[in-house]
Amino acid sequence: MPESSALPVSRIALIGAGLIGGSWALAIRAAYPQIQITVYDQEPQHRIEALQLGIAAYAFDTLEAAVHGTDLIILATPVGAFTSVLTQLAPVLGLNTVITDVGSTKQGVIQAAKTVLGDAFARFVPGHPISGAEKSGPLAAHADLFRGKRVVLTPVSETDQGASAKVKLLWEKTGAEVHILDAAKHDEIFAAVSHLPHLLSYALVEELAARPDAALIFSYAAGGFRDFTRIAASHPTMWRDISLANTEALLKELDAFSHKLAELRSALKSSDGAALLGLFQRAQKARTDWANGPTG
Amino acid sequence: MPESSALPVSRIALIGAGLIGGSWALAIRAAYPQIQITVYDQEPQHRIEALQLGIAAYAFDTLEAAVHGTDLIILATPVGAFTSVLTQLAPVLGLNTVITDVGSTKQGVIQAAKTVLGDAFARFVPGHPISGAEKSGPLAAHADLFRGKRVVLTPVSETDQGASAKVKLLWEKTGAEVHILDAAKHDEIFAAVSHLPHLLSYALVEELAARPDAALIFSYAAGGFRDFTRIAASHPTMWRDISLANTEALLKELDAFSHKLAELRSALKSSDGAALLGLFQRAQKARTDWANGPTG
Numbered sequence: 001m002p003e004s005s006a007l008p009v010s011r012i013a014l015i016g017a018g019l020i021g022g023s024w025a026l027a028i029r030a031a032y033p034q035i036q037i038t039v040y041d042q043e044p045q046h047r048i049e050a051l052q053l054g055i056a057a058y059a060f061d062t063l064e065a066a067v068h069g070t071d072l073i074i075l076a077t078p079v080g081a082f083t084s085v086l087t088q089l090a091p092v093l094g095l096n097t098v099i100t101d102v103g104s105t106k107q108g109v110i111q112a113a114k115t116v117l118g119d120a121f122a123r124f125v126p127g128h129p130i131s132g133a134e135k136s137g138p139l140a141a142h143a144d145l146f147r148g149k150r151v152v153l154t155p156v157s158e159t160d161q162g163a164s165a166k167v168k169l170l171w172e173k174t175g176a177e178v179h180i181l182d183a184a185k186h187d188e189i190f191a192a193v194s195h196l197p198h199l200l201s202y203a204l205v206e207e208l209a210a211r212p213d214a215a216l217i218f219s220y221a222a223g224g225f226r227d228f229t230r231i232a233a234s235h236p237t238m239w240r241d242i243s244l245a246n247t248e249a250l251l252k253e254l255d256a257f258s259h260k261l262a263e264l265r266s267a268l269k270s271s272d273g274a275a276l277l278g279l280f281q282r283a284q285k286a287r288t289d290w291a292n293g294p295t296g
Numbered sequence: 297m298p299e300s301s302a303l304p305v306s307r308i309a310l311i312g313a314g315l316i317g318g319s320w321a322l323a324i325r326a327a328y329p330q331i332q333i334t335v336y337d338q339e340p341q342h343r344i345e346a347l348q349l350g351i352a353a354y355a356f357d358t359l360e361a362a363v364h365g366t367d368l369i370i371l372a373t374p375v376g377a378f379t380s381v382l383t384q385l386a387p388v389l390g391l392n393t394v395i396t397d398v399g400s401t402k403q404g405v406i407q408a409a410k411t412v413l414g415d416a417f418a419r420f421v422p423g424h425p426i427s428g429a430e431k432s433g434p435l436a437a438h439a440d441l442f443r444g445k446r447v448v449l450t451p452v453s454e455t456d457q458g459a460s461a462k463v464k465l466l467w468e469k470t471g472a473e474v475h476i477l478d479a480a481k482h483d484e485i486f487a488a489v490s491h492l493p494h495l496l497s498y499a500l501v502e503e504l505a506a507r508p509d510a511a512l513i514f515s516y517a518a519g520g521f522r523d524f525t526r527i528a529a530s531h532p533t534m535w536r537d538i539s540l541a542n543t544e545a546l547l548k549e550l551d552a553f554s555h556k557l558a559e560l561r562s563a564l565k566s567s568d569g570a571a572l573l574g575l576f577q578r579a580q581k582a583r584t585d586w587a588n589g590p591t592g
Contacts, residue, residue, distance in 0.1 A: 080569075130518045150516065192504055193517040197524040199560060200496055202579040207556040208488055209582035218586045220446065221489040222426045226592070227526040228493040232583040234520075236576035243572050247564050254561055258554070260503040264495060265550055268543055273376075276539050280532035283498040286505035287528040290514045296522070 007032055008166045009098070013070040015063065015085055017041040017050035020102045020129060021076025022141030025055045027174035030143045040066035041138075049138040063088050070094070072166065075101035080241030082109055086116040093120050098163040100125040104190060104238075106154045106183040108245035114158075125167040126154045126183065128190070129176065136235045147175030150295075154183040191249035196257060198239055199250070201232040303328055304462045305394070309366040311359065311381055313337040313346035316398045316425060317372025318437030321351045323470035326439050336362035337434075345434040359384050366390070368462065371397035376537030378405055382412040389416050394459040396421040400486060400534075402450045402479040404541035410454075421463040422450045422479065424486075425472060432531045443471030446591075450479040487545035492553060494535055495546070497528040 014025050017039050025037050039056035040063050041047050047059040060066040067073055067089060077085060082103065089099070099120070103109045106126050113124040131149040151171040155164050168178045181189070208217055243250060267275035290296040310321050313335050321333050335352035336359050337343050343355040356362040363369055363385060371378060378399065385395070395416070399405045402422050409420040427445040447467040451460050464474045477485070504513055539546060563571035586592040 130516060149518070152516070189513050189516050192513050193521045197500065197520055200500070200557075201524060202576050203556045203560055204493065204496070204553060205579040205583050206575050207552055209578060214582070217485050217488050218582075218589075219591045220426060220448070220485050221586065221591065222445070224493055224527045224530075225489045226587075227523045228497060229583050230523040231520045232579045233587065234576075234580065236573055236580050239576050240569050240573040243564060244567055244569055247567060251561065251564055254557065254564070256503055257500060258557060258561075260499045261496075261550065261554060264499055265547065265554075268539060268547055268550070271540055271543060273536050273540055277532055277536040279502050280498050280530075280535050282505060283502040283528045284530065284532050286510070286514075287501050287525050290517065291522075291529065293514075295515045295517065 007034060008169050009035060009070075009072040011036045011038070011070040012072045012074060013037075013067040014039045014050075014056055014074045014076060015041075015066065016075065016077035016081075017046045017055055017138045017141075018076060019136050019138075019140045019145070020131070021074055022050060022053070022055045022138045023131075023143065023145035024074065024076070024102065024129070024170075024174060025050075026053075026141055026143035027146060028170055029054065031173035038066045038070065046138050053138055053141065055138055055141060064092050067092060067097075071097055072170075073097060073099045075099065075103070078235070078238045078241045079103040079105055079109065079245045080237070083112045083116060086113055090116050090118070090120065093117075096123070098123045098125060098160075098166055100127050100167045102127055102129055103245070104128055104194065104242045105245040106152075106186045110154070110156060110183055122158050122160045123163045125159060125164050126156075127167060127171070128152045128154070128186065129171070131176075136238070144175070146171070149176050151176040151178050152181050152186055153178060154181055154186050156183065187246050187249045188252075191246055191253045195242055195246055195250050196253040198231050198234060199243070199254070200257070201229050202239070205229050205232040303330060304465050305331060305366075305368040307332045307334070307366040308368045308370060309333075309363040310335045310346075310352055310370050310372060311337075311362065312371065312373035312377075313342045313351055313434045313437075314372060315432050315434075315436045315441070316427075317370055318346065318349070318351045318434045319439065319441035320370065320372070320398065320425070320466075320470060321346075322349075322437055322439035323442060324466055325350065327469035334362045334366065342434050349434055349437065351434055351437060360388050363388060363393075367393055368466075369393060369395045371395065371399070374531075374534045374537045375399040375401055375405065375541045376533070379408045379412065382409055386412050386414065386416065389413075392419070394419045394421060394456075394462055396423050396463045398423055398425055399541070400424055400490065400538045401541040402448075402482045406450070406452060406479055418454050418456045419459045421455060421460050422452075423463060423467070424448045424450070424482065425467070427472075432534070440471070442467070445472050447472040447474050448477050448482055449474060450477055450482050452479065483542050483545045484548075487542055487549045491538055491542055491546050492549040494527050494530060495539065495550070496553070497525050498535070501525050501528040 037056040038058040039050045050056050114121050129151045333352040334354040335346045346352045410417050425447045
């Protein structure tokens with residue numbers, strides 16, 4: 001083993017100093033002050049902020065410089081940039097360097113990594129921390145973001161177990177609970193509980209905002225609207241990339257939801273109070289049970 | 297003028313001691329400790345709680361007893377009960393008694409009041425406080441619920457101006473800002489910013505809850521899901537009644553939204569990243585502008 005100390009890795013390159021990557025880096029530095037973290041972000045301002053906030057000790061303006069000599073690379077850019085980043089990384093990768101990501105979709109990322117990385121694909125550990133906020137950028141990062149949250153790893157048959165173990169340990173140090181899921185199942189689940197709600201929220205706001213009396217309409221929006229549309233303030237590029245990376249599962253969810261909406265429409269159209277009440281009651285019970293349960 | 301003191305009214309009957317009615321009563325008692333408030337609620341437990349919480353000084357187990365000798369009646373039951381309550385009230389109404397309501401839809405309520413109340417319809421002041429929570433019942437009530445919020449009154453040509461002025465004053469004493477809107481416009485606006493989001497949130501939760509792997513799916517739901525579905529924990533009877541009372545506007549909103557979803561689906565299906573990004577960006581800007589504005 002190259003590391004003789006208790007450190008799981010000695011030098012980490014963070015690619016993308018946003019909310020998620022920045023928060024993970026802060027939590028790792030809190031747990032292991034000896035681990036050196038370098039950062040690359042294409043936004044000069046993010047590199048400066050990452051240094052100022054203590055997310056990384058060194059910032060570089062090229063990907064190659066940032067990853068040089070590191071034994072772990074964290075991909076934390078929007079998912080849409082992964083193929084391009086991995087393509088740049090492949091030729092300069094250390095022989096034992098582990099790569100992990102924090103992308104919200106997993107099958108597409110795995111496919112991209114497999115195509116680009118060759119043998120090094122065995123050291124790619126696909127990951128997804130279940131946490132986030134409508135805020136983005138390094139200024140939103142904080143070391144406690146993942147405390148008590150779940151992190152999903154979706155290793156495949158080729159994935160090196162030692163690589164997975166290192167990534168798992170670094171997540172556990174943030175206070176998160178690490179779960180293993182099949183990548184396809186992961187993508188289905190998150191299309192349902194995360195990606196579709198984002199699309200619906202964006203769709204509602206955009207539909208209303210395009211109307212001539214949008215200002216009047218929005219002036220009467222209140223708490224319910226605020227909650228429902230909070231995720232419509234999310235990072236548009238990130239959500240474009242997630243949508244494009246998880247299209248198949250998302251289309252299935254969209255169709256299931258549209259089917260349910262058609263059922264609701266028909267109950268409304270025929271003033272079927274019993275059908276409406278039944279649907280609302282089942283939803284209320286499920287939502288309340290979830291909120292009162294261990295993950296709600 | 298019948299009242300020689302500074303009190304706008306001397307005795308109020310609250311019909312329905314839920315979150316909204318209970319909170320208004322608490323705010324009125326705080327502003328005017330001399331006003332007597334009586335309460336009727338069909339749930340015995342709610343009557344007891346209303347007394348214990350100081351929502352009312354007297355509770356009655358019939359509507360007739362509660363309204364006897366009052367000069368203001370506040371209808372704060374679910375909208376679906378209004379016609380039945382108004383029908384019971386009509387024959388026992390004082391000659392100068394003002395009636396107001398807190399229903400989330402206004403055209404249906406106005407129509408019902410007009411049909412049932414006869415001449416007394418002039419003293420019916422339709423109202424809707426823009427505040428609420430997924431909680432319900434007297435225990436959720438508090439005197440500050442309306443502070444800084446909007447209350448909409450939708451008087452019609454027949455509505456007595458003195459009656460409107462009393463109701464307006466009692467709302468202003470809660471710290472709310474009173475706005476006047478046309479009832480049809482009111483119903484359109486709230487179908488868009490409130491009723492439709494509730495339906496969408498209920499629909500998503502119910503659709504997921506009906507699946508065989510619902511428990512697994514919900515176990516990975518996180519912050520975005522929590523916000524989006526908070527309103528799916530709302531009172532099912534109340535929302536059935538609102539849906540049935542505002543069907544026409546709601547169907548229009550549902551169709552506009554479905555149209556937008558179809559547009560999104562087609563962008564997804566053809567992997568049109570530019571269309572997705574444009575839609576998400578416009579939504580994000582509108583949501584952020586609203587949140588940073590005076591009503592967000």
